[in-house]
Amino acid sequence: MSQTLSASTLLAVPLAPLAGAVLAGVFGTKFGGNWIGRKLSHSLTILGVFVAFVLSVMTLMSVVNDGARFNETIYTWMVVGGLKMEIGFLIDSLTAMMMCVVTFVSLMVHLYTVGYMEEDEGYNRFFAYISLFTFSMLMLVMSNNLLQLFFGWEAVGLVSYLLIGFWFNKPTAIFANMKAFLVNRVGDFGFILGIGLIGAYTGSLNYSEVFAKSADLSALVFPGTDWMLVTVICICLFIGAMGKSAQFPLHVWLPDSMEGPTPISALIHAATMVTAGIFMVSRMSPLFELSDTALNFILVIGSITALFMGFLGIIQNDIKRVVAYSTLSQLGYMTVALGVSAYSVAVFHLMTHAFFKALLFLGAGSVIMGVHHNQDIRWMGGLRKYMPVTWITSLLGSLALIGTPFFSGFYSKDSIIEAVHASHLPGAGFANFAVLAGVFVTAFYSFRMYFLVFHGKERFDQNPDAHHDDHHGHDHHHDAKPHESPWVVWVPLVLLAIPSVLIGYFTIEPMLHGDFFKGVIFVNHELHPAMEELSAEFHGAAAMAMHSLTTLPLWLAIAGVVTSYVFYMMFPAIPAAIKRAVQPVYTLLENKYYLDWINENILARGARLLGTGLWKVGDQALIDGAVVNGSWKLVGLFSGVVRKAQSGYLYHYALIMIIGVFVLMTYFVWLK
Numbered sequence: 104m105s106q107t108l109s110a111s112t113l114l115a116v117p118l119a120p121l122a123g124a125v126l127a128g129v130f131g132t133k134f135g136g137n138w139i140g141r142k143l144s145h146s147l148t149i150l151g152v153f154v155a156f157v158l159s160v161m162t163l164m165s166v167v168n169d170g171a172r173f174n175e176t177i178y179t180w181m182v183v184g185g186l187k188m189e190i191g192f193l194i195d196s197l198t199a200m201m202m203c204v205v206t207f208v209s210l211m212v213h214l215y216t217v218g219y220m221e222e223d224e225g226y227n228r229f230f231a232y233i234s235l236f237t238f239s240m241l242m243l244v245m246s247n248n249l250l251q252l253f254f255g256w257e258a259v260g261l262v263s264y265l266l267i268g269f270w271f272n273k274p275t276a277i278f279a280n281m282k283a284f285l286v287n288r289v290g291d292f293g294f295i296l297g298i299g300l301i302g303a304y305t306g307s308l309n310y311s312e313v314f315a316k317s318a319d320l321s322a323l324v325f326p327g328t329d330w331m332l333v334t335v336i337c338i339c340l341f342i343g344a345m346g347k348s349a350q351f352p353l354h355v356w357l358p359d360s361m362e363g364p365t366p367i368s369a370l371i372h373a374a375t376m377v378t379a380g381i382f383m384v385s386r387m388s389p390l391f392e393l394s395d396t397a398l399n400f401i402l403v404i405g406s407i408t409a410l411f412m413g414f415l416g417i418i419q420n421d422i423k424r425v426v427a428y429s430t431l432s433q434l435g436y437m438t439v440a441l442g443v444s445a446y447s448v449a450v451f452h453l454m455t456h457a458f459f460k461a462l463l464f465l466g467a468g469s470v471i472m473g474v475h476h477n478q479d480i481r482w483m484g485g486l487r488k489y490m491p492v493t494w495i496t497s498l499l500g501s502l503a504l505i506g507t508p509f510f511s512g513f514y515s516k517d518s519i520i521e522a523v524h525a526s527h528l529p530g531a532g533f534a535n536f537a538v539l540a541g542v543f544v545t546a547f548y549s550f551r552m553y554f555l556v557f558h559g560k561e562r563f564d565q566n567p568d569a570h571h572d573d574h575h576g577h578d579h580h581h582d583a584k585p586h587e588s589p590w591v592v593w594v595p596l597v598l599l600a601i602p603s604v605l606i607g608y609f610t611i612e613p614m615l616h617g618d619f620f621k622g623v624i625f626v627n628h629e630l631h632p633a634m635e636e637l638s639a640e641f642h643g644a645a646a647m648a649m650h651s652l653t654t655l656p657l658w659l660a661i662a663g664v665v666t667s668y669v670f671y672m673m674f675p676a677i678p679a680a681i682k683r684a685v686q687p688v689y690t691l692l693e694n695k696y697y698l699d700w701i702n703e704n705i706l707a708r709g710a711r712l713l714g715t716g717l718w719k720v721g722d723q724a725l726i727d728g729a730v731v732n733g734s735w736k737l738v739g740l741f742s743g744v745v746r747k748a749q750s751g752y753l754y755h756y757a758l759i760m761i762i763g764v765f766v767l768m769t770y771f772v773w774l775k
Contacts, residue, residue: 108165108173113192116155116162116202117241120209120234123151128231144227148234149213155241156206163199167619174247174311186302193247193310195623197450201244201382204454208373208461209237211595215465216366218591219472223364229269233370236262240375244382249298249308252383256294256347259376260287266371267363276362283356290346290353297339304332314389314625321393337390337397341404344380348434351408355698357431358415361423365468368423372430373461378453381437385446389625392444395528398631402442402530406537409435411696413544417551418692421478422467425552429504430460432541436519439534444631445522446624451607451614452515459503459512459603465596466497469588470556474563480552485561489585494557496596501553503603505546505660508648511607516542517647518615518637520656525633542656546663554671608644616641 131137131144139147165171173194180188192198212233220226239262243255260283268280302308304323305316323332344350349357357377361368371377384391384401391397409432416428433456440449471478473490487494503512520542523534563585587593613619616638628635641647651657670677682689694700 108162108171108194110173110175110177110192112158113162113173113194113245114177116158116206117238117245119151119154119158120148120241121151121238123148124231124234124238127227127234131227131231139227141226145213145217145230148230149210149217151234152206152210152213152237155237156203156210159199159202159206162194163203166194166196166199176247180250185306186308188250188308189248190251191247191309192245194245196619197382197385197623198244200450200454202241204457205237205240205244205375208457208599209233209370209375211461211465211599212366212370215369215468215592215595218589219366219468220364225269229266229364229366232262232266232269233367236266236367236370236375240379243379247310249301249310249313252386253295253298256343256379256383257291259379260284260291260347263360263367263371263376266367267360269363269367273362279356279359279362283360286353286356287346290343292342293339294343294346297336297343300332300336300339310386317389317393320390331394331396333390334394334396337387337394338400340387340390341380341384341397341401344384344438345404346380347383348377348380348438349408349431350380350404350434350438351411352698354408354412354431355695355702358424358427358695361421361427365423365464365471368427369461369464369468372427373457373464377430377434378437378457381434381441381449381453384441385450385624388444388446391441392625392627392631395630398442398444399528399530400442401438402526402528402534405435405438405440405442406530406534407435408432409439409541410537410544413541413548415692415695416548417544418689419548420481422470422480422483422552422556423464423478425480425548426460426463426467429463429545429549432545433460433504436516436538436541439538440519440522442534443522443526443528443531443633444626445519445633445637446626447615447620447634448515448518448522448637450620450624451611452519454610454614455503455511455515455603455607458599458606459500459510462496462500462596462599462603463504465592465599466493466500469493469592469596470497472588472592473585475585477563480555482562482565483556484559484563485557486563486585487557490557490587492587492593492596496593496600497557498553499600500603501549504549505663506542506656507660508651508657509608510604511602513648513651514607514611514644517651517654517656518611521637521640522633525636526631539655539659542659543663546660547667550664550667551671554667559672608648611644611647612641 126139126147127144128134130139131141162171171194173192176187176189176191178190180190182188213230216229216233220229223229236259239255239258241255243252243259246252246255264280264284266280267283268276270276298308301313304320305313307313307316317333320333320336321331324330325332325335342353345353357372360371363371391401412428412431412435416425416432419425419428433452437449437452437456440446440452469490470483470486470493473486473493474483477483499510503510506513506516520535520538523531523538526534615634626634691697
């Protein structure tokens with residue numbers, strides 16, 4: 104018999120980070136008079152996230168060991184025509200796992216920030232923001248209804264805007280945060296349309312009530328078309344996920360978000376904001392299972408993102424942007440898994456990716472600190488002997504990313520590739536090619552970065568242009584030798600490296616082939632048999648790793664690593680020669696497929712022209728000119744004519760009366 108969790112304990116999970124954010128954001132800044140100093144600000148926010156993490160682990164243990172569940176309303180905001188708008192929590196295995204991932208990665212980022220941001224003037228403000236970000240993500244994953252989901256969805260978008268533009272005196276940061284905000288509004292428009300359709304046709308926003316009526320939704324047609332209503336709903340919801348989880352073509356905000364400080368890059372791009380879309384689609388699996396059209400759409404979009412964003416990672420020289428494009432590609436893999444109804448595999452990869460991607464981002468930040476805030480990998484090299492802890496943890500993170508057997512990334516990534524291979528959707532052929540080619544591409548750009556940063560000749564004293572400054576306004580000291588980061592920076596790296604290596608091995612069986620997601624994620628195995636085929640072929644984590652020695656993905660990954668070593672360690676003239684030979688392709692990649700140009704010069708300019716036309720024609724000419732000014736001119740003209748009849752002379756009035764009598768007589772005669 105399943106136990107019920109305590110509502111007060113669950114409330115403490117999101118409220119603890121919120122309390123830390125409020126205290127640091129109000130009393131630790133000029134707004135509240137700077138009553139508390141840096142030490143107390145970071146202590147309060149770290150304590151809040153630590154409490155949330157401990158309670159999340161306790162919740163997960165209760166869910167796994169005792170079968171505990173919770174699905175209740177905490178607060179009713181309003182009732183409109185029978186539609187209830189509530190705050191409530193749904194705690195099951197999916198939520199509990201997400202709570203642990205979010206709070207653990209956030210805790211590591213909080214600890215790391217103590218060392219990374221110690222010289223920054225906005226120290227307390229930054230801690231307030233990242234704690235508020237954690238609160239927003241927890242509210243999103245713990246919600247039991249679409250209204251609260253949307254609140255958390257928008258809250259993480261708002262706080263990401265504040266964090267990406269944290270250094271608000273940098274024009275590039277302001278441009279980047281506005282870009283992220285606007286692109287996400289495009290996705291959110293589709294998301295709120297999907298929520299609106301669900302509310303309109305089910306009369307509820309509560310997950311359980313909506314899922315109970317999913318069969319009724321599947322029988323309806325969208326008015327005025329022959330489209331299935333559930334297909335329209337699912338595609339609208341997924342458009343929201345395309346914005347948050349940075350899927351093509353709404354991915355353009357994520358690389359530019361590197362303008363924010365490195366700790367927030369790890370938090371946004373590893374465990375929180377970008378995973379919100381993957382979580383949402385998995386949570387809404389009972390609806391998505393009803394539409395093969397929507398699933399195929401998801402599959403194709405994910406495939407394009409996984410492959411073509413990986414290509415862009417090959418030519419990046421900024422260490423953070425290489426990792427950012429890696430995030431885009433891996434999000435594409437998760438989306439591909441969603442498209443083939445392998446929701447549990449997508450969430451599994453979300454979890455493993457959160458650890459090794461946070462590790463890689465924080466490792467990149469440690470490198471940036473060690474080389475005095477240079478971010479160009481072309482001017483690094485040989486850092487292995489200067490930064491041993493950063494080196495070994497970054498190597499472990501890179502091995503997990505490329506899917507090295509026995510590492511966590513291997514189990515989730517290989518499961519995605521196998522699920523795609525087992526799918527029968529029309530887009531599965533292209534998806535299979537994309538995920539396989541992506542293995543080579545990922546290994547190539549990951550170890551290109553690794554080799555250029557940690558091996559080869561030392562180039563950190565040859566940088567001709569040291570303006571890639573991650574720390575706003577700091578002195579670079581480019582003539583100084585690199586150095587290992589302080590313990591408060593490298594300890595989170597070690598703590599993240601442990602799950603990056605081990606967690607996949609120990610969790611793949613219960614999460615993918617056991618009962619961990621039973622009753623939480625729904626799959627129609629008759630129409631979408633991918634997960635059943637995976638389970639039939641699974642014979643244990645060790646056996647899966649050993650079997651991979653004979654499979655194509657492993658050899659593609661090895662080929663990517665070897666190629667990067669040959670290109671950048673042995674014969675560095677080869678990449679330059681290839682660049683010259685395929686200059687048009689390089690130009691295409693350098694301009695990011697010209698999507699930014701299209702957005703700025705066609706879509707944005709077209710919107711401005713449309714806006715100008717609506718303003719000049721619609722507002723000035725029609726509304727102001729015709730309606731407002733035209734109405735008073737017409738009244739003035741009519742009154743001017745009527746005024747002439749009101750002269751005050753008796754004979755004028757007699758004439759009007761005679762004319763009136765004549766008109767009436769004529770009218771009645773005409774009627775006869």
